[in-house]
Amino acid sequence: MWPRRVASFAEAFTQPRLIGAHQVPRRPVAVFAIAPWAFDGVFPADLLTRLRQLVDIDPATTFTSFEGPAAAAALAEADILLSGWGGPRIDAAVLTAAPRLRAVIHAAGTVKARVDPVVFDNGLVVSSAAEANAVPVADYTVAMLVLGAKQAFSRARRYAAAVEDAHGDWFSGEGTGLHGCTVGVIGASRIGRLVLRRLRAFDVEVLLYDPYVSAAEAAALGAEPVGMDDICRRGDLVTVHAPALPETRHMLDARRLGLLPDGAVVINTARGSLIDTEALTAACATGRISAVLDVTDPEPLPPGHPLFALPNVLITPHLAGAQGRETRRLGEFAIAEVSRFVNGAPLLGRVEPEQLPYIA
Numbered sequence: 001m002w003p004r005r006v007a008s009f010a011e012a013f014t015q016p017r018l019i020g021a022h023q024v025p026r027r028p029v030a031v032f033a034i035a036p037w038a039f040d041g042v043f044p045a046d047l048l049t050r051l052r053q054l055v056d057i058d059p060a061t062t063f064t065s066f067e068g069p070a071a072a073a074a075l076a077e078a079d080i081l082l083s084g085w086g087g088p089r090i091d092a093a094v095l096t097a098a099p100r101l102r103a104v105i106h107a108a109g110t111v112k113a114r115v116d117p118v119v120f121d122n123g124l125v126v127s128s129a130a131e132a133n134a135v136p137v138a139d140y141t142v143a144m145l146v147l148g149a150k151q152a153f154s155r156a157r158r159y160a161a162a163v164e165d166a167h168g169d170w171f172s173g174e175g176t177g178l179h180g181c182t183v184g185v186i187g188a189s190r191i192g193r194l195v196l197r198r199l200r201a202f203d204v205e206v207l208l209y210d211p212y213v214s215a216a217e218a219a220a221l222g223a224e225p226v227g228m229d230d231i232c233r234r235g236d237l238v239t240v241h242a243p244a245l246p247e248t249r250h251m252l253d254a255r256r257l258g259l260l261p262d263g264a265v266v267i268n269t270a271r272g273s274l275i276d277t278e279a280l281t282a283a284c285a286t287g288r289i290s291a292v293l294d295v296t297d298p299e300p301l302p303p304g305h306p307l308f309a310l311p312n313v314l315i316t317p318h319l320a321g322a323q324g325r326e327t328r329r330l331g332e333f334a335i336a337e338v339s340r341f342v343n344g345a346p347l348l349g350r351v352e353p354e355q356l357p358y359i360a
């Protein structure tokens, strides 16, 4: 077992260091551990300027491996690791090489694969930008709820095939539209909560399944707490936001998909494993229900998979999370976390080890 590191911010950062003949207060030192392909989007120049007002950091150096003398020299001085997509795993060897390290601030979503349990055991602060990554996923979900309720994807294909007319084809639109629908939300996760907040803008009835949320909390989120079967029986649209865990695997299986009302739309931006792909393919092939999938199991689906050919299924290539202009939010969140950390304030994205079994 490692000795727990001192998590006192004052002690970590106010010890003076000798520069020439002078003792100067020590500014915190941070090191980037993020892939170069992700770097510029997450940390554009203006954010780097903001970051450098808080910590000493070399903006020209980022590590995708901690092998070699340059990484060893950087780790020896590092108080904070700013990790991100494509960065290396942070494990016991990193802790040995980085005796000053107090915080891992991850400018991306899940830290599960990135941060070894030994990092938590040593009392280091771990933060994730999952909250910032949740925003575009919630936006995507709401867009898909609106368009899915309109049956816009299958009708666009019918229009392209000249099966449906552009003007006044009211009969094809019968029973469509979000107004007055029942929306089932699976998981009041970070993303699920943002979706619930956005749903307040719509005239819909909202159901929530989440074993970690009390009835009172569900009500405060604007939702009626129900069981999984009820979500399926009552949901005109069902949107999946739970993490991939052993207990959430195939939570939408053939039986539950069979409970969905005719015309229902299933939206999955969480993880493919939460839905039984074979059962979903069979259910959508009947035309009774539709699906919008940003994630699949397997991912990617093999070329020629029958789901690709179904007119009532829209599959996007796992693009709901931060991409393009949206990645800047991750850097902004991470830098705000650095600021909170060096100023001794509580972190908004702090990940506690006891949360790991039920978070993404």
Ligand SMILES: NC(=O)c1ccc[n+]([C@@H]2O[C@H](COP(=O)([O-])OP(=O)(O)OC[C@H]3O[C@@H](n4cnc5c(N)ncnc54)[C@H](O)[C@@H]3O)[C@@H](O)[C@H]2O)c1
Residues within 6 Å of the ligand: 109, 130, 133, 134, 137, 186, 187, 188, 189, 190, 191, 192, 209, 210, 211, 212, 213, 241, 242, 243, 244, 245, 247, 248, 269, 270, 271, 294, 295, 318, 319, 320, 321, 322, 358, 359, 360
């Ligand atoms: N498509 C994308 O690009 C994209 C991007 C980010 C996240 N995701 C996925 O979206 C999902 C939500 O991510 P997040 O960061 O909001 O998650 P999160 O870590 O905030 O989720 C944790 C919460 O999920 C709920 N939960 C846990 N077990 C549950 C269960 N058995 N049933 C229902 N709810 C349960 C609990 O409220 C828990 O607090 C995850 O599956 C994640 O992998 C996808």
